[in-house]
Amino acid sequence: MRINKYLSGCGIDSRRKCEKLVTDGRVRVNGKTVIELGTDVKEGDAVEVDGKRVALTFKKIYIMLNKPKGCVCTVSDDKGRKTVIDFVNIKERLFPVGRLDYDTEGLLLLTNDGDLANKITHPKNEVKKTYSVRVEGEPTAAELKRLRNGIEYNGVKYSGADIAVIGAEEGATRLEITITEGKNHEIKNMIESLGRRVLFLKRISIGGIRLGGLSRGEWRYLNSREIEYIKSL
Numbered sequence: 001m002r003i004n005k006y007l008s009g010c011g012i013d014s015r016r017k018c019e020k021l022v023t024d025g026r027v028r029v030n031g032k033t034v035i036e037l038g039t040d041v042k043e044g045d046a047v048e049v050d051g052k053r054v055a056l057t058f059k060k061i062y063i064m065l066n067k068p069k070g071c072v073c074t075v076s077d078d079k080g081r082k083t084v085i086d087f088v089n090i091k092e093r094l095f096p097v098g099r100l101d102y103d104t105e106g107l108l109l110l111t112n113d114g115d116l117a118n119k120i121t122h123p124k125n126e127v128k129k130t131y132s133v134r135v136e137g138e139p140t141a142a143e144l145k146r147l148r149n150g151i152e153y154n155g156v157k158y159s160g161a162d163i164a165v166i167g168a169e170e171g172a173t174r175l176e177i178t179i180t181e182g183k184n185h186e187i188k189n190m191i192e193s194l195g196r197r198v199l200f201l202k203r204i205s206i207g208g209i210r211l212g213g214l215s216r217g218e219w220r221y222l223n224s225r226e227i228e229y230i231k232s233l
């Protein structure tokens with residue numbers, strides 16, 4: 001089995017991210033560092049990531065977390081910041097599916113299923129992600145139209161978003177914005193392109209999966225309907 005597929009099957013991360021672990025020189029097979037993505041692993045090989053032995057896992061785990069602000073969406077952080085994994089007290093290895101910014105809160109999926117992570121994050125699957133967004137001031141109809149049609153900002157193209165105006169708040173407007181791309185800082189950049197700031201950002205759904213009433217920092221296992229939904233993508 002190819003090294004990235006093997007590592008992903010061990011629940012380390014998605015296949016794409018596992019490729020980077022290899023090229024970064026963090027993976028050893030039978031005591032030797034391997035950096036070739038073509039490396040094959042066979043039964044009985046001793047595989048280590050950052051010096052820790054890993055093994056294929058067959059039990060797949062799917063969790064949702066209501067990510068609070070002030071933590072990073074990685075398994076470990078070299079700056080010592082709190083990570084989303086710190087909130088989930090189970091013994092199996094998990095990794096976050098995609099990213100929310102340090103100061104963004106809301107629905108985050110965690111799993112040890114690398115294939116599933118790819119399905120959700122791959123742009124070709126166009127999985128809808130909806131955010132509750134508090135925007136500075138009152139965006140005009142023309143501004144919202146620009147975002148609905150799609151924009152280019154700082155050399156990056158953002159496809160059109162679905163936008164619902166939820167209501168006016170003090171000095172601000174509450175929107176619900178649905179996107180399918182998941183580019184870096186996508187919502188913040190869209191709003192910044194209007195010369196406005198995002199004051200609050202929370203993801204409330206990923207496709208058919210909704211955050212519901214989970215409190216900040218709380219997590220739960222996905223139910224069978226939610227798992228079926230993801231597998232059907």
Ligand code: URA
Binds near residue numbers: 102185186201
């Ligand atoms: N868009 C952003 O700007 N930040 C996030 O965390 C998610 C979407």
